[in-house]
Every structure is written in C-alpha cells, then in structure tokens.
Amino acid sequence: MTTLVQTLVSGILVGGLYGLFSSGLTLIFGITRVINFAHGDFVTLGMYGAVLLFASAGLSPLIGIVPVAIISFVLGLIVYRVIVRRTLSVKGISAVDAQHGQLVLTLAVSILISNVLLMIFGPSPQAVQGVLPAVYDVFGVYIAQARLVSFVIALVVFLLLYLALQRTLYGKAIRATVDDRDMASMVGVDPDKVYAVSFSVGIMLTGVAGCVLATYYPVTPTTGAGFLIIAFVTVVMGGLGNVVGAFVAGLLVGIIQQVTAIYVAVDLQDVGLFLVFVLVLVLRPQGILSGRRASA
Amino acid sequence: MNAVTRLLRSTGGLGLVVLVLVASLPLWFIQTNFVLSVATLTLIFMAASLGWNVISGFGGQISFGHSIFFGLGAYTTAILQVHYHLNAYLGVLLGVVVAVVLAVLLGAVTLRLRGIYFSLATFALTLVFAILTGHYEGFTGGEVGLTLPLLGDAPGEFSFENKVTFYWIAMILAALAFVATWLVLRSRLGLQLRAIQADQEAAQASGVLAFRVKLTGLVISAVPAALAGSVYMQYVGFIDPDSAFGATVATQIAVIAFVGGAGKLWGPVVGAVILVPLQQLLNSSLSAYPAGFNLVVYALVVLVILWIEPRGIMSMRFRRRRARPPTGAAPPGEPDPEPAAAVPSSREAG
Helix, strand or coil: CHHHHHHHHHHHHHHHHHHHHHHHHHHHHHHHCCCCCCHHHHHHHHHHHHHHHHHHHCCCHHHHHHHHHHHHHHHHHHHHHHHHHHHHHCCCCCHHHHHHHHHHHHHHHHHHHHHHHHHHHCCCCECCCCCCCCEEEECCEEEEHHHHHHHHHHHHHHHHHHHHHHHCHHHHHHHHHHHCHHHHHHCCCCHHHHHHHHHHHHHHHHHHHHHHHCCCCCECCCHHHHHHHHHHHHHHHHCCCCHHHHHHHHHHHHHHHHHHHHHCCHHHHHHHHHHHHHHHHHHCCCCCCCCCCCCC | CHHHHHHHHCHHHHHHHHHHHHHHHHHHCCCCHHHHHHHHHHHHHHHHHHHHHHHHHHCCCCCCCHHHHHHHHHHHHHHHHHHHCCCHHHHHHHHHHHHHHHHHHHHHHHCCCCHHHHHHHHHHHHHHHHHHHHHCHHHHCHHHCEECCCCCCEHHHCECCCCHHHHHHHHHHHHHHHHHHHHHHHCHHHHHHHHHHHCHHHHHHCCCCHHHHHHHHHHHHHHHHHHHHHHHHHHHCEECHHHHHCHHHHHHHHHHHHHHCCCCCCHHHHHHHHHHHHHHHCCCCCCCCCCCHHHHHHHHHHHHHHHHCCCCHHHCCCCCCCCCCCCCCCCCCCCCCCHHHHCCCCCCCC
C-alpha cells in the first residue's frame, strides 16, 4: 500500500512538470498548427540554463527561472520569426506542405540544439547539486523537497498561464484563434502577432519547466528526446490544443510511467506509456480529457 | 543534342544514365575505403527512403516509423544467423517477410489515423521497438547489440572480402527500389495513393478503398526499408537498438526524402546523395572534428534547404530555366519529368 502511494506521489510530482512543458506544446499546436519537434530540446536548454547559472553565478534554479524564462521567450520568438513563419510565406504552398516543412524544420532545430549542446558541454550528465536537499517522511511516504517545490512551481506557473488566457486581452485573442482562426482575424485579431506570442510563450513555459526540473534531474544533450515523446503523448491525451487537458494528462502520464517502472520494469517505463498512447490515438483521437468530438 | 536532352528528360533515360554513372564510380571516383563506405551507406539509406516515399510521399501518410522495418530487416537476419546459423540470404528473405507481416499488423491499427496522428503513432511505435529490443537481451543482445561472425570471403553467406561488392549490391537495391516506386507511381495504386493524399474523402467518394490502398502502400513501402536494413546488417556487421529503431534512424529516413522532395520520384535519391555523405564525412569517430559537429552541419544544411523551399529540392525553381521548346517540338507521349508534380497542390489537412 505504501509502495502504491509512493508510486502515485512520485508520478504526480514529476507529472506536474510534464504538464507544464506539454501545455507549452499544446498551446503552440493549438494556435500555429506547428508540430514542434524541437520541444524536448527546449526543456534541455532550460535545464542547461539552470546548470550554467548555478555553476557560474551560484544562482539557485528557483531564481534562475526569471532569466531562463526571458531567454526562452526570445529564442521562441526567433525560431518563430525566422524559421516557422518562413514556411507560411512561400508562394503557392499548400497548408499540408507547409506543415510538413515546419515539421522537418523544427526537427532540424532539435538536432541543431542537442548537438550544439554536445559540442559545448560534452555527453556526461550535469546537475544542479545541493539545492533543496531535504526529504520529508509523510506517514512512510518519502517526498523529496526538490520534487515538491518543482511541482508547486509548475502548478503556479500553469495557473498564471491559465489566468492569462482567461482574463487578459491577449489570452482572449489566443483562445479566439484556437476556436476559429478566420473569425478571430475578422474581428481584428492580428494572426501573426497571436502566432508569435503563443509560440514564444509555449517555449517560455518549456524553458521554465526545464529550469525547475534541473533541481533533481541530471541533464545530458540528448535528454530532450525523451521529453519530446512524453510531451506528444501528453498533448494527444489531453486533446490537441487543450491547455488544461495537457496539464491534467501530464499528471496522468507521470503516474503511468511510475506505475510501469515500479510494477513492470524500470527500463520499460516508456513502453507502457507509448502503448497507452497508441491505444488512445486509435480509440479516442480527440483525447481522453476532451469533451469535444474528433473532427478528423 | 536534342536526342541527349530527350534522353535526360525521360525518367527511364535519366535513370539509366545515373545508374551507369553510379556503377562506374568505384572505377574512377571512389579511391579510398572510406569514400566507398560512405557511398555504400548512401545507397542503403536511399533505398529505405525510396520505400518511405511510397506511403508517405505519394500517399501523404507521413511515417516516422520506417526504422521499424529497417530494424526488423537487420535484426531478423542477425538473430537467425547468430542464434540459428541460418544462411544469410535466407535471413534477408525472412527479414522481408517479418517486416511485411508487421507492416500489415501495425498498418491495420495506425492507418486508421489521419495526418499528424499517424506520424506520432508510428514514431512512438518505433521507440517501443527500440526499448523492447534493449530489454529482451537473451534474444537480441540487449543494449550491446548483435555482431555477425566474421566469415572472411564467403559469397554463399553474404560476406565479401572485396567491399566494392557491397557497393554494387547496395546500388542494385537502390535501383530496384527506384524502379519499384516508379512503377507504383505509374500504376493504378499510385494514382489512388495520390488521390488519398490530395483528399481522402473525395478519393473515397470516387470509389477508392482508402484503407486497403494505404495498407497495400505501407506493405510495399516496408520492403525496400527491410532490405536496406538487412544489407546494412550484412555490410556493417553490427546492430544495436538505437541504430535500428532509434529516433535518429526513424527521422533520418523521412528527412532524406523531405530534403530531396517528398512525393517526388527523384526526391529520396537527391536527398540521400546530399545528406548521408554530409553526416558520414564529418563523423567524429572517423575525423578530427569534435563530437556533434557533423550533426550541427547536417541540421544547418537541412534548415537552409527547407527554409529556401519547404517542399524540398525537387520543387525548387531555378532561375535559368530552359526555354520552352516551340510547340510541336516536344515528342508525343513524353512522360512528365516530374509525375508527382501533377498532383493538385490543394491538399486538406487530415
């Protein structure tokens, strides 16, 4: 029983971070229809940002969130303006061709980021050590301070995102674009601006998640590949474009992973996840947490 | 002059010229074993990518899981040879059989998905294969991988002392894959696949059995990929889960075709000739460049090419185009040099 509770708690705590970077991916997809294959590598970038700030300036990752968030936002803006937007401006290109182009372009960005990191930092794992080292014992269930604090930060940042989407004008413009892009642009929403903002915010959330994750998860240049597929799984489960769905699915994904790791085999933790993913895709492609019927 | 132009403008003529050129390369261009191995790998991945083009290029079902067939080809031959001492050629053949069976099974599930969902499902499945081959060590060698026994010069066991033989085998494989995709493109099946790519609903309304056509396309498309995997195994003599089913191989096969031009007959050929040598020549294990440098350059080249033309090199419009021949000069019945270009470009997202 304690094992089960321990497994669930671990799953939920790591799942919060999955939820945070996946809500970034789903935000990007919902607005721009871009399948961002570089998403996992932006998590890695955030993690290296935290490691670098800690190693060079002694800055705790909890404060490092601010510079990392700003830098990720700018990086997202650059990737959107320079690379993604280009595919939309090619003369006579169909929507599907443009999407395939974006897919391969972001894939190239992913290869670029992970290998530039490999050239700079080398293949050995790096970590922020000694921050939040305490471990709490709650009725026999162990909770690491770093994991708990990371989860709380993820939750807070996600709630801020949610409030921003619900309450601010930009948020409303973004939600309007998700619902009906043509109608939104007809009532004066500048699609290019909305695309750029949501892409950058999506990357920013990813960077923040990476930064916090670095407090207990060692990073290598290829760490992002695992997060990419986790983000895909999460986003599809939550329903593509559904921000709240993505966060909740993130928790679910964390739990599935932990349960498989504990009760089946550690190295098979992702197999359980991927098989659930394919099942979800086949049985309920609109996502298990989305009330909407699938349009395709 | 006119005869030469005509020859080069027909797919068959150009293909023949390219084939003769490629076949003669070891005689005048390829001088070192290193260049020979780069050229052989180029042809192997070209074949896999040509296979990909059938379901993903013509049919529009973008697969990030062709590494499944590549890996199955490689692992089947390796396992049969290492554990059961089966004849290598028989192993290659059985590799294709296994890949075809898996193509039917996986296709039955995934081909019901549309657009990006299909891509994500195939991507997840190939990673499942990678993890499972790593887990069941007794059979697959686990993360360490499988190494073929060194047999020296044994043509009966697919082992040749002279590496040029592998080059020519890879060339024949790529040529066969090219001819196969060409035949598919010209066939009724090719037309149906392109119709599905353009608009599946409209195709179905016109009587195309979309699911059956896609499944046939996937099966055909798995064969060159599996053969490429088997030949890769015989040539390199070593396979591990990551170089068979990993994300790098999975995306590599697709990226080659995208860079050349997905859905274009010559796309995978052009893409492989550019990308595979680029990746191999700058490889850190073989040269003085730091680890990761080869892939940084690789990524930048892909970025630049797709930034210029997201549809790939075969869609690029070059400034100095040949003046249009005067009316009547074009020989009747001349096949379109880019048959896939005839596909209406107004495709709907699935």
